[in-house]
Amino acid sequence: xxxxxxxxxxxxxxxxxxxxxxxxxxxxxxxxxxxxxxxxxxxxxxxxxxxxxxxxxxxxxxxxxxxxxxxxxxxxxxxxxxxxxxxxxxxxxxxxxxxxxxxxxxxxxxxxxxxxxxxxxxxxxxxxxxxxxxxxxxxxxxxxxxxxxxxxxxxxxxxxxxxxxxxxxxxxxxxxxxxxxxxxxxxxxxxxxxxxxxxxxxxxxxxxxxxxxxxxxxxxxxxxxxxxxxxxxxxxxxxxxxxxxxxxxxxxxxxxxxxxxxxxxxxxxxxxxxxxxxxxxxxxxxxxxxxxxxxxxxxxxxxxxxxxxxxxxxxxxxxxxxxxxxxxxxxxxxxxxxxxxxxxxxxxxxxxxxxxxxxxxxxxxxxxxxxxxxxxxxxxxxxxxxxxxxxxxxxxxxxxxxxxxxxxxxxxxxxxxxxxxxxxxxxxxxxxxxxxxxxxxxxxxxxxxxxxxxxxxxxxxxxxxxxxxxxxxxxxxxxxxxxxxxxxxxxxxxxxxxxxxxxxxxxxxxxxxxxxxxxxxxxxxxxxxxxxxxxxxxxxxxxxxxxxxxxxx
Numbered sequence: 001x002x003x004x005x006x007x008x009x010x011x012x013x014x015x016x017x018x019x020x021x022x023x024x025x026x027x028x029x030x031x032x033x034x035x036x037x038x039x040x041x042x043x044x045x046x047x048x049x050x051x052x053x054x055x056x057x058x059x060x061x062x063x064x065x066x067x068x069x070x071x072x073x074x075x076x077x078x079x080x081x082x083x084x085x086x087x088x089x090x091x092x093x094x095x096x097x098x099x100x101x102x103x104x105x106x107x108x109x110x111x112x113x114x115x116x117x118x119x120x121x122x123x124x125x126x127x128x129x130x131x132x133x134x135x136x137x138x139x140x141x142x143x144x145x146x147x148x149x150x151x152x153x154x155x156x157x158x159x160x161x162x163x164x165x166x167x168x169x170x171x172x173x174x175x176x177x178x179x180x181x182x183x184x185x186x187x188x189x190x191x192x193x194x195x196x197x198x199x200x201x202x203x204x205x206x207x208x209x210x211x212x213x214x215x216x217x218x219x220x221x222x223x224x225x226x227x228x229x230x231x232x233x234x235x236x237x238x239x240x241x242x243x244x245x246x247x248x249x250x251x252x253x254x255x256x257x258x259x260x261x262x263x264x265x266x267x268x269x270x271x272x273x274x275x276x277x278x279x280x281x282x283x284x285x286x287x288x289x290x291x292x293x294x295x296x297x298x299x300x301x302x303x304x305x306x307x308x309x310x311x312x313x314x315x316x317x318x319x320x321x322x323x324x325x326x327x328x329x330x331x332x333x334x335x336x337x338x339x340x341x342x343x344x345x346x347x348x349x350x351x352x353x354x355x356x357x358x359x360x361x362x363x364x365x366x367x368x369x370x371x372x373x374x375x376x377x378x379x380x381x382x383x384x385x386x387x388x389x390x391x392x393x394x395x396x397x398x399x400x401x402x403x404x405x406x407x408x409x410x411x412x413x414x415x416x417x418x419x420x421x422x423x424x425x426x427x428x429x430x431x432x433x434x435x436x437x438x439x440x441x442x443x444x445x446x447x448x449x450x451x452x453x454x455x456x457x458x459x460x461x462x463x464x465x466x467x468x469x470x471x472x473x474x475x476x477x478x479x480x481x482x483x484x485x486x487x488x489x490x491x492x493x494x495x496x497x498x499x500x501x502x503x504x505x506x507x508x509x510x511x512x513x514x515x516x517x518x519x520x521x522x523x524x525x526x527x528x529x530x531x532x533x534x535x536x537x538x539x540x541x542x543x544x545x546x547x548x549x550x551x552x553x
Contacts, residue, residue, distance in 0.1 A: 019086075026079050027051040030072070037069035054079040055086070107152050107164040110175040111143050115161070118143055119467065120176045122167035122196045123187035124151050126437060127211070127232060130460025131467075132160065134539065140467065145176050168195040170203060178204045183467065186210045186226070194224055201225025209466070211459070213355055228466070232459035236434065237359025237408070240453055243268075244348065244360075244404050244432050245367050255327065258481050258534035259512045262519060264321050266297070267334055268450055270403075271314040271428035274333045281308030289329040291322030292520035294509045294536065300445035300452065302479070304507050304536075305520075314428065315450055321509050321519040321534075347371055349397045351388035351418050352409035353379060356434055356455075360406055372397045388418040391425070399425050407433040407449070412440035416447050423448030480542050481509070486531045489549045496523030504545040506537035 027047035034040045042050075042065065050065050054076050067073070111118075119142035121128055128144065135142065144160060145167040146152050155162035165172035167188065178184060178200055186196040186208065197210050201224060210226040212218065218229035255265035269275055275283060286292055296303045296310060297317035303310060312318070320330055348364060348371040350357045357373070364371045373383035374397055386393035388409065399405065405422050407415045415433055422429055433449040435441045437456075444452045484490070490498065500506055511521040513531040527533065535545055545551065 023051055029075055033072045037071055038067050055083040107149055109163055109165055111177045115177055116180045117182050119183045120178055120181045121185045126456035127459045130456045131463050134460050134464035143176055168192050170199050173199055181206045183207045197221055197224040197226045232455055233355035234359045236455050236458055237356040238363055240406055240432055241360045241363030259510050262510050262517050263324055264481055265327050267318045267331055269312055269314055269316045269334045273335055275312045276314050278312050280306055280310045290326035291320045291330045293318055294321050294520050295319035346403035348404045349402050351407045354410055357408040389414055404430045412436050416443050419444055419447040419449050480539050482535050482542050484533050484535055484551055486527045486529055490527055491529035495525050504548055505541040506535045506545045508533050509536045510534035
C-alpha cells in the first residue's frame with residue numbers, strides 16, 4: 001500500500017501523527033533556545049507543557065519558563081500562529097470534513113437479515129418518493145439503494161429502509177438481499193441502469209422493472225433481463241395528449257369502473273360550451289345526461305359534493321359518475337365544437353419538444369389534429385424556434401387562435417411563466433401543463449393552467465398499480481376511489497348518520513344495492529348489509545376511513 005492509499009484509508013492516523021510531530025518539533029526548539037539564549041535547562045515535560053500552552057493560544061507557562069530573548073519570543077509567536085491556523089483553518093476545512101466522511105461510512109450497507117419478499121429500488125428521485133407515498137399504507141416492504149450518503153441519511157431519518165452503496169455493483173445488490181426480493185426497480189440513468197438490470201438478473205430470478213427515458217431502448221433492457229420497461233416521460237406525453245383530445249370525439253379517456261357498470265371520470269370544461277358560465281342548478285345534468293357531478297376542480301382545489309349554486313366555467317374540471325353512455329353524453333355538453341369539426345379549424349400548441357413533447361405530437365398526429373411546436377433548441381422538421389416565455393414567439397404560434405396549449409418543458413419556471421403569458425394572451429385557451437416537481441403544481445394552477453400533470457406522481461401511481469395490483473382507483477392529484485362491502489360498523493345506517501365526510505374526509509360517490517346503482521347517494525340513503533359503496537378521498541383519508549369503520553378486507 002503506497003502513501004496515497006494509506007492516507008485515504010486512514011486519514012485520522014495521518015492527522016494524529018502530523019500533530020504529534022509538530023508538537024515535539026516545537027518542544028525541542030523551545031528547549032534548545034532556552035538553553036542557548038536563557039541558559040536554562042528545560043525538561044521534556046516542561047517543553048511539551050509550554051508548547052501545548054502556546055499552540056492552544058493560552059500562552060500559560062510555569063514561572064521558571066519565563067524568557068526575554070527575542071528568538072524565543074519569535075518562536076512563541078510562530079507557535080501561536082500555527083495554533084490559529086490549526087483551529088480556525090485546518091480543523092474546519094480539513095479535519096471536520098474528513099471526520100464527517102468517516103461518520104458517513106457508518107451508514108448501513110446491508111439489508112436486515114429478516115428482510116424477505118421485498119422490493120429493491122435502485123436510485124432515489126421524486127418518482128420514487130411518489131411511489132413510496134403510494135405504497136405507504138400497503139403491506140409490501142421495500143429497500144432503497146443509493147450511493148448518495150445524504151439521501152440515505154434522510155431516508156433513514158424518515159423511517160424508510162435504505163442502504164448506502166452503488167447499485168450497479170454485485171456486492172451491493174447482494175447486500176440488498178436481491179436474491180430474497182420479489183422485485184427490483186432499476187431507476188438510474190443510461191448505462192448505469194442497464195448495469196443494474198444485468199447484475200440483478202444474474203443473481204436473482206425476481207421480477208425486474210426498468211424505468212427508462214426512451215421506450216425505443218426497451219428491447220435492450222429486456223435482453224438484459226428486465227421483464228417490464230416503462231418510460232415515465234412517454235407515459236406523461238401520452239396522458240397529456242389524450243386528456244387534451246378526448247372531448248373532441250365520442251370516447252372517454254381515463255375513466256375507471258368503480259362498480260359494475262358505473263364509471264368515474266374527470267372531464268375539462270371548454271370555453272363557450274353549454275356548461276361554461278352556468279351553475280349546476282341551471283342545468284340539471286342528472287336529468288339531461290343521467291350522470292352525476294360528484295366534484296368540481298377549481299384549478300387545483302376540489303369542491304366535493306357540489307350543490308345547485310356551484311358554478312361551472314372553462315377553468316373547471318368535472319368529476320362525474322355514471323354509465324359510459326351517460327358520461328359521453330355529458331362530454332358533449334362540455335365541448336365547444338361538434339364531433340365532425342375539421343382539425344384545421346383550431347390548432348394545438350406544444351411548448352417544449354423533449355421526450356414528453358415529442359410523445360404528445362405523435363398522439364396528435366395519430367388523431368389528425370393540427371399543432372405547432374415551440375422549442376428553443378435546433379431540431380429537424382418544421383417548428384417555431386424560440387422561448388415559449390416570449391410574447392413574440394407565442395404570437396408566431398398564433399396563440400390567440402389556438403384551442404389548446406400543452407406546456408411540456410422540463411423547466412418548471414419556464415412552464416409557469418409561459419402559462420401566465422398564454423393565459424393573458426388568450427383567456428379562452430385550454431391549458432394543460434407539465435410539472436416536473438411537486439412544488440410547481442400549485443404555482444402552475446395559480447398561473448392559469450386548467451389541468452396540471454406531475455411526472456413523478458403519474459409514474460409513481462402507475463408503478464404502484466403494477467407492484468401491488470392496487471385495488472384503489474387513482475384520479476388526479478392522488479385522489480383514490482375504493483369499493484367497500486357493507487358490514488360491521490357501516491351496516492344498516494344512513495350515510496348522514498355515519499358522518500363519513502366529517503369523520504374521515506371521504507365522500508361516498510356510488511351505492512349498489514340489490515343490483516340497483518345509485519350515483520352520488522344522498523344523506524338519507526340506507527346502507528344495508530351486503531350492499532357495496534364506492535368511497536372517494538386521498539390515500540390518507542381512505543386509510544382513515546378503513547381504520548375508523550374497521551374495514552380490513
